[in-house]
Amino acid sequence: MKNIRIVVVEDEAATARSLIQILHEADQHITVVKTLGAVSDAVTWFNDHPDSYDLIFMDIRLADGLSFDIFKQTTISRPVVFVTAFNDYAITAFKNNGIDYILKPFDPDEIKSALDKYKNWTGAAERPDGPALVELLAQLGNLTKSYKKSFLVHYRDKLIPLETAKIAWFYTANEVVYLRTIDDSQYIVESTMEQLEQQLDPTLFLRVSRQFILNRNAIIEAEFYFNGRLLVKVKPQPDEHIIISKAKSAEFKKWMNS
Structure with missing residues (x-):
């Protein structure tokens, strides 16, 4: 079975370690090639390593901003599993666009389900990127602006x-x-x-x-x-x-x- 190269974008070190441990327990054919904790670091790494990964697990809120800012500064052409603490209305946006999510705190079964979904996508005619990802980011970008005034x-x-x-x-x-x-x-x-x-x-x-x-x-x-x-x-x-x-x-x- 092909090894899955994963990038984890998460600014909380303890949360990142927990996610990585669950990923390894869910599938032995996983290599976490990089852990990134900030928008700026992620932009630099993805620009320098466009073909060094297969899948991204990405938190929405990072130390220096929202992860959506990454997509404005570099090209992400691989599927993304977002990590979110949003309520059901935001989760609906994820599901409608065919890209998975993980709700904190992590449930190992949900992580395994996300990995299974990625494996089902692999080699399929329609990848979970391109216009679908752009549309998802546009929807969620609007949702994240609704902070208390x-x-x-x-x-x-x-x-x-x-x-x-x-x-x-x-x-x-x-x-x-x-x-x-x-x-x-x-x-x-x-x-x-x-x-x-x-x-x-x-x-x-x-x-x-x-x-x-x-x-x-x-x-x-x-x-x-x-x-x-x-x-x-x-x-x-x-x-x-x-x-x-x-x-x-x-x-x-x-x-x-x-």
């Missing part, structure tokens, strides 16, 4: 709409999530931090720690801290320090530099 918060006996762009940061303590606006007002949000990560535009907001999601426009500076960590100063300044771990620092610097 405002939050409706309670204040005393009132409901107040707040523009998302005017929120400086989100903070969680004792299982309660708060937001602080740029003009230094604070409100409780009826969302979890995990839900907010999906609702917020990743070019504008980043979860820098378990407790904080920051708006890039609220960041004043970042100082080098102990053991490779970063101390971030924002406006308005919270009551406690915002410290980014060594593992998260690289993603933060890429995000701020994008």
Whole structure:
């Protein structure tokens, strides 16, 4: 049986390792030729290695942007299995275009199904690329733009709409999530931090720690801290320090530099 050369595009190292392990367990005739964690790195690699792979497993949200940006800067002519945390309406777009998806957290059976679908496609007259892929990207590109533009918060006996762009940061303590606006007002949000990560535009907001999601426009500076960590100063300044771990620092610097 022919060996399948796979490229994994995933910015979370632990997630990439988990996916690779499941791929190897699903089929012994698999070689992961490259793991890429950023749009810029992927564009460079695919430009330099147009024929070095057979199949791509690609996360939608990467450290420096959306994976759809890769297709705007290089030619991808091989089938793609997208990794997504989107809801059912986005999944429908995948299925209608004949390209598979994997919903996080990974289900080994779904990964095996994606591999089986690729094998069925191999040698077929109609490949899962070309116009079908372009159409899929156009659909999903539109879907990914629908981030929350405002939050409706309670204040005393009132409901107040707040523009998302005017929120400086989100903070969680004792299982309660708060937001602080740029003009230094604070409100409780009826969302979890995990839900907010999906609702917020990743070019504008980043979860820098378990407790904080920051708006890039609220960041004043970042100082080098102990053991490779970063101390971030924002406006308005919270009551406690915002410290980014060594593992998260690289993603933060890429995000701020994008």
